[in-house]
Amino acid sequence: MLTLNLIREKREFIIERLKIKNFDAEEIVDRVLALDASRREIQIKTDSLQAEMNRISKQIGVLLKENRKEEAEAAREATYSLKDEIKALQDKAVPVEEELRNEIIRLPNLPHDLVVPGHGAEDNVIVRQGGKTPELTTNALPHWDLIKKYDIIDFELGIKLTGAGFPVYKGKGARLERALISFFLDEGVRAGYTEMMPPVLVNEDSGFGTGQLPDKEGQMYHVGIDNFYLIPTAEVPVTNIYRDMILGSDQLPIKNIAYTPCFRREAGSWGAHVRGLNRLHQFDKVEIVQITHPDHSYESLDEMVSHVESLVKALEVPYRIVRLCGADISFTSAMTYDFEVWSAAQKRWLEVSSVSNFESFQANRLKCRFREKGDKQSRLVHTLNGSALALPRIVAAILENNQEEKGIKMPAVLVPYTGFDYIS
RNA sequence: GGAGAGAUGGCAGAGUGGUCGAAUGCGGCGGUCUCGAAAACCGUUUUCCGCCUAUCGGCGGAACGGGGGUUCGAAUCCCCCUCUCUCCGCCA
Numbered sequence: 001m002l003t004l005n006l007i008r009e010k011r012e013f014i015i016e017r018l019k020i021k022n023f024d025a026e027e028i029v030d031r032v033l034a035l036d037a038s039r040r041e042i043q044i045k046t047d048s049l050q051a052e053m054n055r056i057s058k059q060i061g062v063l064l065k066e067n068r069k070e071e072a073e074a075a076r077e078a079t080y081s082l083k084d085e086i087k088a089l090q091d092k093a094v095p096v097e098e099e100l101r102n103e104i105i106r107l108p109n110l111p112h113d114l115v116v117p118g119h120g121a122e123d124n125v126i127v128r129q130g131g132k133t134p135e136l137t138t139n140a141l142p143h144w145d146l147i148k149k150y151d152i153i154d155f156e157l158g159i160k161l162t163g164a165g166f167p168v169y170k171g172k173g174a175r176l177e178r179a180l181i182s183f184f185l186d187e188g189v190r191a192g193y194t195e196m197m198p199p200v201l202v203n204e205d206s207g208f209g210t211g212q213l214p215d216k217e218g219q220m221y222h223v224g225i226d227n228f229y230l231i232p233t234a235e236v237p238v239t240n241i242y243r244d245m246i247l248g249s250d251q252l253p254i255k256n257i258a259y260t261p262c263f264r265r266e267a268g269s270w271g272a273h274v275r276g277l278n279r280l281h282q283f284d285k286v287e288i289v290q291i292t293h294p295d296h297s298y299e300s301l302d303e304m305v306s307h308v309e310s311l312v313k314a315l316e317v318p319y320r321i322v323r324l325c326g327a328d329i330s331f332t333s334a335m336t337y338d339f340e341v342w343s344a345a346q347k348r349w350l351e352v353s354s355v356s357n358f359e360s361f362q363a364n365r366l367k368c369r370f371r372e373k374g375d376k377q378s379r380l381v382h383t384l385n386g387s388a389l390a391l392p393r394i395v396a397a398i399l400e401n402n403q404e405e406k407g408i409k410m411p412a413v414l415v416p417y418t419g420f421d422y423i424s
Numbered sequence: 425g426g427a428g429a430g431a432u433g434g435c436a437g438a439g440u441g442g443u444c445g446a447a448u449g450c451g452g453c454g455g456u457c458u459c460g461a462a463a464a465c466c467g468u469u470u471u472c473c474g475c476c477u478a479u480c481g482g483c484g485g486a487a488c489g490g491g492g493g494u495u496c497g498a499a500u501c502c503c504c505c506u507c508u509c510u511c512c513g514c515c516a
């Protein structure tokens with residue numbers, strides 16, 4: 001969430017900036033400012049009454065100690081009306097504070113300077129493209145046929161066990177999945193990330209910290225009996241590690257990497273393009289997370305983009321990197337790069353990674369700050385994360401792009417992990 | 425799941441109704457001493473909000489796991505919740 005200070009000081013700027021996200025902020029911003037003013041007005045009154053109350057209470061203590069009972073009794077009577085006044089003010093403050101908070105969290109993060117306005121995916125900016133598009137024969141199959149042909153991923157079996165969108169990986173399919181996870185983790189550790197294995201269920205506070213709650217509640221699976229949520233991404237637990245913390249500037253940047261299964265209800269998003277591995281309720285993903293000094297977060301973003309690029313290059317899939325326009329960028333993000341890989345049989349670009357800088361937006365919700373050595377004041381950190389990578393679509397691309405007469409050829413870097421060079 | 429004990433500052437640990445935001449120790453930071461370091465000594469060291477101030481800062485309010493209550497006054501008493509530990513049971 002945006003900080004109250006920024007809203008107070010930069011009303012016009014915020015309204016202008018959020019237009020890039022096609023968000024009309026004027027009404028909310030003005031309501032925030034009005035609520036903030038009345039909150040302060042109430043506090044000024046309450047604080048002075050409270051100060052008076054504290055003064056009298058202390059005095060009563062002293063009088064009783066000196067055995068001046070009557071004076072103490074007189075003082076006590078004087079507090080009664082004060083007490084009522086304070087109570088009335090406090091009752092007045094509660095809904096104001098609640099509403100203020102509810103309004104602030106409705107404001108999206110401000111997009112970075114480089115983010116262009118737009119209406120949809122067609123306005124995203126392609127910043128780089130790489131890899132060679134394979135020449136497939138005319139009888140090339142989409143991955144949903146290939147997985148049946150080689151019996152490596154079983155959707156029907158998943159339906160039996162759970163439901164649609166929960167596939168069972170079998171044999172070389174399971175091995176390929178495990179190989180990719182290991183490869184991604186190893187590459188991340190080599191790039192200086194610390195491997196983490198977080199819980200895949202989180203509490204409400206964690207859901208709020210990274211911005212999934214309260215709005216995207218319907219997108220997460222909820223375990224009602226314990227009030228836990230299944231994580232939609234490792235971003236949630238791995239970023240929330242730093243909730244309610246004041247870090248030393250010498251600890252920054254923090255770089256963590258985690259593999260977790262991810263769970264998404266994907267309510268209302270099923271359609272023509274979601275066959276096979278294109279969209280699942282449970283999938284595997286390796287996520288990188290950085291907690292950085294605010295002055296260096298864009299260097300970290302670039303570094304993360306390069307890291308993800310090195311992965312798609314190593315896997316020898318055609319890819320492109322797009323910088324999302326205002327319409328496509330998420331509520332919480334200031335700048336996002338999407339990685340898309342070319343899936344040759346579907347003849348489509350598939351998103352396999354999304355790398356974002358949230359600046360201080362999540363940090364403010366998380367209350368994650370840092371202090372420069374010698375400074376009295378703490379400042380909010382910047383948080384970033386990115387997929388490195390999400391598995392299903394990269395698997396789809398590998399299967400489709402690498403299909404040959406004798407089977408599916410594994411990218412060379414994976415062979416030490418899979419133990420085979422063809423799925424046949 | 426049952427029974428009991430507990431949750432206090434970065435950590436350890438006192439405090440059971442009144443000048444307690446909190447003793448003491450450790451750690452951290454600054455200084456004295458030293459060529460430098462250690463030791464010793466001195467000082468300093470929670471966070472959030474508001475008001476005043478160009479700034480340094482000053483003043484006020486709140487916070488002792490979370491929420492509610494009793495009281496002129498709550499770390500301290502009462503209720504609910506969460507978590508931790510010990511014992512028993514169960515168990516990958």
